[in-house]
Every structure is written in C-alpha cells, then in structure tokens.
Amino acid sequence: MKKESIVEVGSIGELHEFLHYPPPRHPLVSVINHADFYARRPKEDIRYRFGFYTISSKKFEGLLYYGKSHYDFKEGSLVFTAPGQVIGASPHIKVEEGWGVFVHPDLLHGTSLGKRMHEYSFFHYEVNEALHISEEENAIIKDCVDKIAREYRGAIDKHTQGVIVSNIELLLNYCNRFYDRQFYTRARVNADVVQRFELLLKEYFGQPTLIEAGLPPVTYFSSRLNLSPNYLSDLLQKSTGKSTLEHIHLELVERAKSLLWGTENSISEIAYELGFEHPSHFTKIFKAKTGKSPSEYRNVN
Numbered sequence: 001m002k003k004e005s006i007v008e009v010g011s012i013g014e015l016h017e018f019l020h021y022p023p024p025r026h027p028l029v030s031v032i033n034h035a036d037f038y039a040r041r042p043k044e045d046i047r048y049r050f051g052f053y054t055i056s057s058k059k060f061e062g063l064l065y066y067g068k069s070h071y072d073f074k075e076g077s078l079v080f081t082a083p084g085q086v087i088g089a090s091p092h093i094k095v096e097e098g099w100g101v102f103v104h105p106d107l108l109h110g111t112s113l114g115k116r117m118h119e120y121s122f123f124h125y126e127v128n129e130a131l132h133i134s135e136e137e138n139a140i141i142k143d144c145v146d147k148i149a150r151e152y153r154g155a156i157d158k159h160t161q162g163v164i165v166s167n168i169e170l171l172l173n174y175c176n177r178f179y180d181r182q183f184y185t186r187a188r189v190n191a192d193v194v195q196r197f198e199l200l201l202k203e204y205f206g207q208p209t210l211i212e213a214g215l216p217p218v219t220y221f222s223s224r225l226n227l228s229p230n231y232l233s234d235l236l237q238k239s240t241g242k243s244t245l246e247h248i249h250l251e252l253v254e255r256a257k258s259l260l261w262g263t264e265n266s267i268s269e270i271a272y273e274l275g276f277e278h279p280s281h282f283t284k285i286f287k288a289k290t291g292k293s294p295s296e297y298r299n300v301n
Contacts, residue, residue, distance in 0.1 A: 006086060010051035012104055026152035028107035029164060031145055034058055034098035047086045052105065053123065054081045055171065057138065057145075058098040077130040078141070078175065082123040101145055103168060107161065113169045120172050121230040122179055129231045137178050144171035183238040190239050193225060197236065200224055201247060205255050210275030215252070218244045253289045256282070260298045267294045 009015050012024045015032075024030050034056065056079045081087050083105060108114030117123070122131065133141065147167045151160060183190060204216050221244060222229040233244040242250070252274060259270045271282035287293050292300065 005046040007046055007048050008051075009048055012052065012102055015050070015052075015102060026156065026160075026164075028104040029148065029152055029168075030102045031149040032100045032102065034100055049084060049086050050081065050102070051083050053083060053103040053117075054079075054087075055101040055103075055175075056080075056098065057100075057133075057141065077132050079127055079130045080120075080123045080125065080175075087127070099142070099145060101148060101168075101171075108165060108168075111161075111165050113165050113172075120176065121234055122175065124228060124230040126228040126231065129228060131175060131179055131182060133178055137174075140174055141171060144168075144174065179234075180238065183235060187239075190235055193227070193232075193235060194239050196225060197221055197232070197244075197247070201251050205251050209273050211272055214275040214277075216248060218248070249285055249289060253286055256286055256294065257297070260294055270294065 007018070009018055012027055012030050015030065016022065016024050019032070021032075058077060058079065079087075105114070105117075108117060122129075144167050148164055148171075151163045151167070154160075200221055204213075204220070207213060218229045218233065222232045225232060227235070229244070236247060237243050240247070256270060256274060259265065259273065263270070265273070267283065268279045271279035274282060276282040283293055286297070290297055
C-alpha cells in the first residue's frame with residue numbers, strides 16, 4: 001500500500017517558501033490567489049497539514065481531499081479548515097478562480113475574536129459540507145478579503161492587527177449568516193436528516209440495556225448519517241433548537257423516567273443500565289433536565 005504523503009506547513013513564511021513566493025508582507029496572515037497556488041504546488045497526489053486557519057474560495061473541477069474522504073467540486077464554494085487538519089487536492093485539478101486567506105492563530109491571540117473562534121463551528125465541517133455562495137454573497141466576502149490584503153500590504157503600525165482582525169471577524173460573521181441561509185434553504189433535506197437521526201436515537205436507546213454499549217457519543221450518529229459532528233449539531237440546532245448532545249440527553253432522561261416509574265431498581269442500577277460509569281454523572285444530567293434528582297422525581301411521581 002502506498003504511504004500517504006503529508007506536507008507539514010506550520011507558518012505563513014513556510015507556506016510562501018513552499019510556493020516559491022517572496023517572503024510574506026505580514027508574518028501571520030496572507031491572501032493567495034488559488035489559481036496561482038495550484039499552479040505552483042507539486043503535481044504529486046499529496047496532502048497538507050497547515051498550522052493555521054484557512055478560508056478558501058474555490059471554483060474548479062476535480063477532487064478536493066479532506067481527511068480520508070473527497071468531494072467533487074464543480075461550483076463556487078467556501079471551505080474552512082482549522083490548524084492541524086489535513087487537506088489536499090488531486091494533481092489533475094483545474095482551478096478556474098478563487099482565493100485563500102491564511103491566518104495564523106498567533107494573529108488572534110489576546111483578541112476577542114481569538115477567544116471566540118470555537119464558535120465558528122464551520123471550521124470543523126467536512127469538505128462536502130462547504131458553504132455554497134451566490135455571486136452577490138461572493139462579492140461581499142471578497143470585499144472583506146481585499147481589505148485584509150490591502151491592510152497588511154501597507155505600512156504596518158500599531159493599528160494593523162486590529163484592522164485585520166476586525167475584517168476577519170466581519171468575514172466570518174457574513175459566513176455565519178450565509179450558512180444559516182443554506183440550512184434554511186435546504187429545509188426538506190434537513191428534515192430527512194432530522195427524521196433519520198431521531199430513528200437512530202430511538203433505536204440506540206431502545207436496546208434492553210446500555211451497560212455494554214455505554215452512552216452514545218455524538219460521533220456515533222454523525223458517522224451513521226455521513227456528516228461531521230459539528231455540521232450535524234448545527235443542522236439540528238437550526239431545525240429543532242437543540243444540539244445533538246441535548247437530543248441525546250433528553251432521550252436519556254425519557255428512558256430514565258420510564259425506569260424510575262416502572263422498576264424498583266436503585267438509582268445506581270438505573271444509571272449503570274443507561275450506560276453511565278458513575279451514577280453521579282447520571283444524577284447531574286437528570287437534574288439539569290428535570291429540575292429534580294432521580295430519587296426526588298421517583299418520590300414525587
């Protein structure tokens with residue numbers, strides 16, 4: 001079996017060296033034309049692991065790899081990756097147009113945006129969950145990108161970081177808005193995913209006992225639905241108002257209620273039957289969802 005080749009690119013400077021570019025104008029951020037990027041990269045079928053955030057607008061024909069999977073792109077899309085993720089493209093890819101914004105985490109260190117980057121969950125979506133944007137939306141995003149590039153290409157002063165970070169934040173907030181639109185315009189498809197998820201949830205908690213299986217992780221459902229964990233949780237949040245974990249906990253509580261009503265098992269026995277290693281964890285979740293501890297609930301009902 002051919003060993004997968006992964007090129008480690010940890011800094012913006014290393015990225016420019018890899019592409020045979022001049023040194024970056026700013027050490028922590030760069031905007032690169034994707035047509036140029038794909039023309040300059042090695043032609044071998046390799047993957048890249050970047051040490052920085054990437055926001056890429058691509059319109060091309062060919063296979064884009066993300067982790068172990070791939071996606072056939074034929075339309076304009078925005079793809080996001082966080083530091084440490086593996087991404088690549090087939091050597092035969094044809095890029096029509098596009099750009100990439102590369103942001104090192106150190107640029108965001110100590111800023112309010114840096115503290116909130118985890119809220120932009122689309123950095124952890126799979127590539128087939130990319131944001132598909134209209135020409136008008138693309139123009140709005142591109143305006144933010146142009147302002148970022150214009151700022152770092154000028155004379156760097158004490159205001160440079162703040163201006164760049166503000167435009168990155170504006171760009172990400174627009175992407176949040178456009179992703180919300182994408183979720184709503186795919187309501188019919190999303191309803192099917194919600195229904196399939198609910199069936200999987202009922203099926204899992206319908207087992208006679210969860211002592212061996214344990215509590216289901218979010219990844220159990222996302223992998224069965226061929227979605228990334230973040231995308232599934234965001235889809236459920238937009239469609240039902242609750243995340244994947246909240247749905248799991250609510251189903252768990254309903255199962256616990258029936259056991260508290262219908263059996264004389266101790267609280268610890270019920271906790272183990274529901275897949276908890278520690279009964280205190282079960283009690284904490286149950287009380288958070290019902291306002292009562294399991295024993296209080298049993299006595300009242």
